[in-house]
Amino acid sequence: MSKIKFTRKWLSLPYAVFMILFVVIPLVLILGYAFTDAEGNFTFRNLASLFGSASNVNTILVSFIIGAANTVICLLIGYPVAYFLAHREIKMPTAIVLLFVMPMWINFVLRTAATRDLLYWIGLNGGEHPYLCTMIGMVYNYLPFVILPLYTTMTKLDYSQIEASSDLGARPLQTFVQVILPMTAPGIVSAATMVFMPTMSSYVISDVMGERKLSLIGNSIQLYFDQGLWHMGSIVAVVMLLLIAVGMFATKNVQKEDDVRGTML
Amino acid sequence: MKKSTRILARFYVGIMLLLMYAPILVLMIFSFTEAKVIGSWTGFSWDLYPDLFKNKxxxxxxxxxxxxxxxxxxxxxxxxxxxxxxxxxxxxxxxxxxxxxxxxxxxxxxxxxxxxxxxxxxxxxxxxxxxxxxxxxxxxxxxxxxxxxxxxxxxxxxxxxxxxxxxxxxxxxxxxxxxxxxxxxxxxxxxxxxxxxxxxxxxxxxxxxxxxxxxxxxxxxxxxxxxxxLPPTLRALTTIIFVFALLLLVLVNIRKGRSKGEGGKR
The missing domain is CATH 1.10.3720.10 (MetI-like)
Incomplete structure (x- = not known):
C-alpha cells in the first residue's frame, strides 16, 4: 500500500521541478537584481532612485489611477449586463455571455490595433488624446473579465432573499444596496482583481492606444528591459509584486470565482 | 419584471454587444475592399484574401x-x-x-x-x-x-x-x-x-x-x-480568425452541452 502511494505522489515531481526552475528561481533572481548594483553588491540605491525620480513616481500614480478608473468603469458597465442576463430578462443568457467573451479569441494585439483604427476613423486620435484612448482600450479589453465572474455569482443568488426583502417593505434601492450588493461581493472582488493589477502592469494597450504618450508600470519595466537596465527593471517588478501580494492578502477571505478564460471552456 | 424594464435591459445589453463587436465588424466589412485605411470604401473586392496568403x-x-x-x-x-x-x-x-x-x-x-x-x-x-x-x-x-x-x-x-x-x-x-x-x-x-x-x-x-x-x-x-x-491584409486575417473562433466555440459548447446531460458540474 505504501509503495502505491509512493508512485502516485511522485507523478508531480516533473511539475515541481519545472515550477521551481522557471517560476521560483526567476523570482528569486529578480529580488537579487533589485537589491544589487552592477558589481553584485547589496544596495538600496535602485529603490531610492526609483522613488527619487519624479517621472517614476508619476508613472506609479498614473498606473494606479488608470487601474482604479478602469476597474470602476468596467464594473459600472458590466454589472447591469451580468444582472440582466442572470435575471433571464434576455433569452439564451449563456450564449450571450459567450458572445461577450468571444472577441478575446481574436489576437490581443490585433484586437487592440483594430480598436485604435476604429477610434481614428471616428476622429479620436491616440496621439492627441492618449489618456482617453488608453482608457477606451482598457475598458474594451477588460470588460469580459468583469461580466463573466459577476454573471457566475449572480446565477447562484438566492432569489427568495431578494423577494423577502421587498416583501418586508424595502425600497428597490435599499434591496439593492443591502441585499443584492453584499450577495454579489465575491463576483465583484474577483472581477476587480482580474482588472486592476493587469491594467497597471499592461503596456501593449497604452503603447498602441496612447501612441507611447503615456507610461504605466508595465511600460517602465519594458523600457528598462530594452535599455538593458536589469537592476532598475527588477526593482519596478518587485514593487509590482508587492502590490499584487497586498491585493491577494486584502481579498484572501473572499470566495473568488474562476478565471474568465477557464469558464469559457 | 415590468415590460418597460425588460425592453431597457435588452436595449442596454444589445448596445454593449454592438460596442464589443464594433472594431471587429468594421475590420470584417472592410476586408472586402482594397482601401488602404478603414473608412474609405473603394468598391467590393476579394483581393485581400489571396494577398494575405501571398504575404510570406x-x-x-x-x-x-x-x-x-x-x-x-x-x-x-x-x-x-x-x-x-x-x-x-x-x-x-x-x-x-x-x-x-x-x-x-x-x-x-x-x-x-x-x-x-x-x-x-x-x-x-x-x-x-x-x-x-x-x-x-x-x-x-x-x-x-x-x-x-x-x-x-x-x-x-x-x-x-x-x-x-x-x-x-x-x-x-x-x-x-x-x-x-x-x-x-x-x-x-x-x-x-x-x-x-x-x-x-x-x-x-x-x-x-x-x-x-x-x-x-x-x-x-x-x-x-x-x-x-493596420495593413489591409490583416483585415482579411481578422475575418478568418473570427470565423474560425466562432466555429470552434460552437463546437466546444455543443460538446459541453452533451456531456452536461450526463450530470455533474463542469
Missing amino acids: EIVTAVINTVVVALSSAAVSTILGTAGAIGIHYSGKRMKSALEGVSQIPIMNAEIVTALSLTILFVYFGVQFNFITLLIGHVVLTLPFVVLSINPKLQQMDPNVYEAALDLGSKPSQALRKIVLPEIMPGIFSGFLLSVTLSLDDYIITAFTRDTSFTTLSTYVYGVTSKKGT
Missing part, C-alpha cells in the same frame, strides 16, 4: 504562432496532468506548497513573469531560441491545466481506484484505465485553454523569443508601431 511574413507568423501554441499546450498538458494527479495524492504540506506555487504565475503580472524568465536565461547565459520561448509559454499555461484538472480529481470516487487494485490491476493500469478517463474532460479543457492563452500572448513571447522569430502578436505589434494603421 504573415503566413510564417501565423504558422509560428500555431506551432508554439500547440507544442506548448502539449507539454503543459502532459506535465500538468501528471502534476495534478501527483498533487492530488500528495500529503497535506506538499499539496499546499505545490498549489501555492501554481498560483504564482496566475496572480503575477505577465510582464514580471516575462522579465523574471529573461533574467534567468541571461543569468545562466542561455541563448534565446525556440526552447526559451516554449518554456515561457509553458510557464504561462501550465498552472491553468492543473486548475482545470483539479476539480475533476476531487469529484472522482476514490473507491473505484482502490477497487481496481483489489481486483488485481497494477497501479499504472488503474491510473490509465480508471483515473485518466475520469479526468479527461478536465485535461481537454486544460489543453484548449492553453492553446487560447498561448495564441493570444504578446508579452512573454516578446521577452523570451529569438528576435528573428515572429508570431502573429509580435508581427502586428511591429507593423502597427511603425506604420500606424
Whole structure:
C-alpha cells in the first residue's frame, strides 16, 4: 500500500521541478537584481532612485489611477449586463455571455490595433488624446473579465432573499444596496482583481492606444528591459509584486470565482 | 419584471454587444475592399484574401504562432496532468506548497513573469531560441491545466481506484484505465485553454523569443508601431480568425452541452 502511494505522489515531481526552475528561481533572481548594483553588491540605491525620480513616481500614480478608473468603469458597465442576463430578462443568457467573451479569441494585439483604427476613423486620435484612448482600450479589453465572474455569482443568488426583502417593505434601492450588493461581493472582488493589477502592469494597450504618450508600470519595466537596465527593471517588478501580494492578502477571505478564460471552456 | 424594464435591459445589453463587436465588424466589412485605411470604401473586392496568403511574413507568423501554441499546450498538458494527479495524492504540506506555487504565475503580472524568465536565461547565459520561448509559454499555461484538472480529481470516487487494485490491476493500469478517463474532460479543457492563452500572448513571447522569430502578436505589434494603421491584409486575417473562433466555440459548447446531460458540474 505504501509503495502505491509512493508512485502516485511522485507523478508531480516533473511539475515541481519545472515550477521551481522557471517560476521560483526567476523570482528569486529578480529580488537579487533589485537589491544589487552592477558589481553584485547589496544596495538600496535602485529603490531610492526609483522613488527619487519624479517621472517614476508619476508613472506609479498614473498606473494606479488608470487601474482604479478602469476597474470602476468596467464594473459600472458590466454589472447591469451580468444582472440582466442572470435575471433571464434576455433569452439564451449563456450564449450571450459567450458572445461577450468571444472577441478575446481574436489576437490581443490585433484586437487592440483594430480598436485604435476604429477610434481614428471616428476622429479620436491616440496621439492627441492618449489618456482617453488608453482608457477606451482598457475598458474594451477588460470588460469580459468583469461580466463573466459577476454573471457566475449572480446565477447562484438566492432569489427568495431578494423577494423577502421587498416583501418586508424595502425600497428597490435599499434591496439593492443591502441585499443584492453584499450577495454579489465575491463576483465583484474577483472581477476587480482580474482588472486592476493587469491594467497597471499592461503596456501593449497604452503603447498602441496612447501612441507611447503615456507610461504605466508595465511600460517602465519594458523600457528598462530594452535599455538593458536589469537592476532598475527588477526593482519596478518587485514593487509590482508587492502590490499584487497586498491585493491577494486584502481579498484572501473572499470566495473568488474562476478565471474568465477557464469558464469559457 | 415590468415590460418597460425588460425592453431597457435588452436595449442596454444589445448596445454593449454592438460596442464589443464594433472594431471587429468594421475590420470584417472592410476586408472586402482594397482601401488602404478603414473608412474609405473603394468598391467590393476579394483581393485581400489571396494577398494575405501571398504575404510570406504573415503566413510564417501565423504558422509560428500555431506551432508554439500547440507544442506548448502539449507539454503543459502532459506535465500538468501528471502534476495534478501527483498533487492530488500528495500529503497535506506538499499539496499546499505545490498549489501555492501554481498560483504564482496566475496572480503575477505577465510582464514580471516575462522579465523574471529573461533574467534567468541571461543569468545562466542561455541563448534565446525556440526552447526559451516554449518554456515561457509553458510557464504561462501550465498552472491553468492543473486548475482545470483539479476539480475533476476531487469529484472522482476514490473507491473505484482502490477497487481496481483489489481486483488485481497494477497501479499504472488503474491510473490509465480508471483515473485518466475520469479526468479527461478536465485535461481537454486544460489543453484548449492553453492553446487560447498561448495564441493570444504578446508579452512573454516578446521577452523570451529569438528576435528573428515572429508570431502573429509580435508581427502586428511591429507593423502597427511603425506604420500606424493596420495593413489591409490583416483585415482579411481578422475575418478568418473570427470565423474560425466562432466555429470552434460552437463546437466546444455543443460538446459541453452533451456531456452536461450526463450530470455533474463542469
